[in-house]
Amino acid sequence: MTASGVEQRQTDRSDLGSAAAYIAELRMAINGLGLLDLAERNLGTAHADIEDVLCQTRKAAAVMLETAESLLGSCATGQAYKSLVEQRMIGLIEASGFQDLTGQRLCRIVHSLHAIEERLRLFAAHVQAQDGELRLGTHELARKARAMEQMLAGPGAPGAMTQDGIDELMRLAG
Amino acid sequence: MALDTSIPILVVDDYQTMVRIIKNLLKQLGFEDVDDAADGAAALGKLKEKKYGLVISDWNMEPMSGYDLLRHVRSDDGLRSTPFIMVTAESKTENVIAAKKAGVNNYIVKPFNAQTLKAKIEAVVGT
Numbered sequence: 001m002t003a004s005g006v007e008q009r010q011t012d013r014s015d016l017g018s019a020a021a022y023i024a025e026l027r028m029a030i031n032g033l034g035l036l037d038l039a040e041r042n043l044g045t046a047h048a049d050i051e052d053v054l055c056q057t058r059k060a061a062a063v064m065l066e067t068a069e070s071l072l073g074s075c076a077t078g079q080a081y082k083s084l085v086e087q088r089m090i091g092l093i094e095a096s097g098f099q100d101l102t103g104q105r106l107c108r109i110v111h112s113l114h115a116i117e118e119r120l121r122l123f124a125a126h127v128q129a130q131d132g133e134l135r136l137g138t139h140e141l142a143r144k145a146r147a148m149e150q151m152l153a154g155p156g157a158p159g160a161m162t163q164d165g166i167d168e169l170m171r172l173a174g
Numbered sequence: 175m176a177l178d179t180s181i182p183i184l185v186v187d188d189y190q191t192m193v194r195i196i197k198n199l200l201k202q203l204g205f206e207d208v209d210d211a212a213d214g215a216a217a218l219g220k221l222k223e224k225k226y227g228l229v230i231s232d233w234n235m236e237p238m239s240g241y242d243l244l245r246h247v248r249s250d251d252g253l254r255s256t257p258f259i260m261v262t263a264e265s266k267t268e269n270v271i272a273a274k275k276a277g278v279n280n281y282i283v284k285p286f287n288a289q290t291l292k293a294k295i296e297a298v299v300g301t
Contacts, residue, residue: 061191069198150239151272155263155284163290166270166281173274 029126033119042112049105056098063095175300179204181227186210186217186243187261188235192284196230196261199288203295214238218246221253228299233262233269241273248277257298261286 067088076084123129136144146152153159161169183205187193193210200208209224211217213235221229229247231240238246240260247253257279262269265283273281280294 058191065191065194065198072198072202150234150241151264151266151269152234152239153264153266153269154234155265157264157266159266159268161265161267161270161283163283163286166265166283169267169270170274170281173271 026127029123032126033123038116038119042115046109046112049109053102053105056102060095060098063091067092175296177203177296177300178227180207181205181299182207182209182224183228183230184209184211184217184220184226186212186214186229186231186235186240188212188232192232196291199291202288203292214240214243214246217243221247221256226256228295229256229258230261231258233260233264233273241276244273244276244278259294259298261291 071085071088074081074084183200185193185196185200185208187196187210197208197210209220209226211220214231215238217229217231218238220226229243231243233240240262244258244260247256247258254277258277259280259282260273260278261282261284263284270281279298282290282294
């Protein structure tokens with residue numbers, strides 16, 4: 001082997017060594033994300049927590065509406081009406097308890113999101129990540145396209161107006 | 175301002191609790207003839223079957239949004255004069271302008287109170 005051949009071989013070996021070290025480092029960073037832990041303990045319970053919050057808030061709203069409807073539609077007067085109001089108010093007080101459990105569940109979801117965010121930030125810093133072109137799934141693409149086409153931003157989005165602002169805009173628009 | 179509480183009203187919202195809230199508020203205002211639909215497509219079906227004096231619709235619904243419902247109503251010769259109030263959480267300037275351009279009569283942002291609903295209905299169908 002010539003001198004230059006030996007030199008080239010040493011360079012290749014060095015490059016391969018660097019690549020292997022980078023891959024090992026990357027593997028450590030990926031393992032550090034704790035993907036299985038995120039999927040099972042954070043995201044897994046978040047689904048169940050959110051579903052329960054939806055269910056509990058829906059039930060509480062139903063109790064409140066039933067209470068209002070029964071009182072507004074009642075023909076009772078005097079003592080009978082007072083008893084009905086008292087009985088229904090107890091129901092409202094009981095229904096208010098939903099906030100305790102839903103609050104705890106929402107706190108857990110918030111903690112999970114913080115944990116995911118922190119791990120992703122650490123990972124991104126570790127591998128010196130830079131955002132390239134986003135690769136979105138068909139569901140997310142369709143959702144984004146519909147949101148754009150139908151101007152769906154949801155409550156309290158940036159640029160949101162108050163009722164007074166909307167009234168003024170409607171007036172100006174004639 | 176006087177309100178003709180005999181007019182039939184169609185409430186369009188995919189969230190049953192909101193339908194119930196609006197129907198209760200309308201009942202308190204004296205409106206008895208109130209129907210509901212869960213999205214724009216269902217609402218169009220009802221609008222073709224019965225003459226409504228007012229449509230109160232959410233914006234964000236699937237498959238047909240309230241915005242598309244409004245545009246359908248305004249492009250239909252038989253429906254175009256139906257008063258239409260949008261009741262929605264979508265409160266960006268461009269939404270309000272787009273709805274106004276599409277022919278909405280009034281625009282209420284959620285969460286709203288009974289007084290706001292009453293005032294907007296009076297402004298649209300009051301005599």
